Amino acid sequence: MTTTLEAPPRTAPPAASASRPNRTGTLLSVLAWLVGILFIVPVLWMLLTSFHSEADAATNPPSLFAPLTLDGYANFFGAQTGASPWPPLLNSLTASVLSTALVLLLSIPAAYALSIRPVRKWTDVLFFFLSTKMLPVVAGLLPVYLIAQGIGMLDNIWLLIILYTSMNLPIAVWMMRSFLAEVPVEVLEAASIDGCNLTRTLRTVVAPMVLPGIAATSLICFIFSWNELLFARVLTATVAQTAPVFLTGFVTSQGLFLATVCAASVVVSLPVLIAGFAAQDKLVQGLSLGAIK
Structure with a gap:
């Protein structure tokens, strides 16, 4: 009696589309990071502006590397007006x-x-x-x-x-x-x-x-x-x-004090x-x- 040996089944090569989920996940991750950065940039800009002087905050285009100061926070806590928040x-x-x-x-x-x-x-x-x-x-x-x-x-x-x-x-x-x-x-x-x-x-x-x-x-x-x-x-x-009503008090007829408003917004958001x-x-x-x- 003779026995025949069966060849092991051949496995099909992985499809070219197997890497597509990985690429899709990478693209979605990059898109999520871009959306997150898009949302956080205005907040970071507000935080940076709060540490600038009013003159530097009002420049156009804005001055990114202007000297830092705490005048905005001092004004929010009543250094000039005496109004306590x-x-x-x-x-x-x-x-x-x-x-x-x-x-x-x-x-x-x-x-x-x-x-x-x-x-x-x-x-x-x-x-x-x-x-x-x-x-x-x-x-x-x-x-x-x-x-x-x-x-x-x-x-x-x-x-x-x-x-x-x-x-x-x-x-x-x-x-x-x-x-x-x-x-x-x-x-x-x-x-x-x-x-x-x-x-x-x-x-x-x-x-x-x-x-x-x-x-x-x-x-x-x-x-x-x-x-x-x-x-x-x-x-x-x-x-x-x-606090939101107090925050609107910094928008006066004399103008918008941008550094103070940003400082107040940071404190109110904390x-x-x-x-x-x-x-x-x-x-x-x-x-x-x-x-x-």
Whole structure:
């Protein structure tokens, strides 16, 4: 009996298109770097201009290698005018932190009811929340002003806290609902069997699981509140003046003091940058939660 030896199967040479994914990934990486540089260059230019004198900052074309000075920051902190920026900064911090805390206190139970324990016609409820953002802010400015004037709440920090809470609540409910929808129902059923009520379930079971989502929602609401200008500009004067309103005071009829404005912009942006840097890991997890099963 004779046996025949079969030749091993021949493998096809790798296709020429195998290197295309690598090239595509490289091109996308380069494009991402270019977009990132495009966004960061104005910020770096603002930071550099803040360390120039007013004469060097106003040159055309701008002087890149002009001598550095802290005059812009000194002017922002009242070296010439004597106006202190600390009350507006504290007002912005108070309004942003308290309104964000109120938003979380209200949005988490609402999102829980719309995702884990859905109410009847929950889609209509979500659409109602979204419809409140369809009205331009300026359209509601006059009624809000008249109401605040009637109840004696003009130039009051608590009025801004209430307004910022109502403005950010729909966004927070939508965000928290998407995060809470990822919580396994089996975990909640196990907590219910163990005797946890709704408050304890939210505090000890749900909140730790959606902590990245809570951090992302908090940071976004904080940024929106910190940057809000229109209501703060119209409804406040001196007592409840916020940092963005104080920042506009450097644009005067005498001209635009570019170095001082850049210095003020850097200082006003620092709290948001610090908050984003401190919560960057939670922010990335929260914004990507639900994208990958």
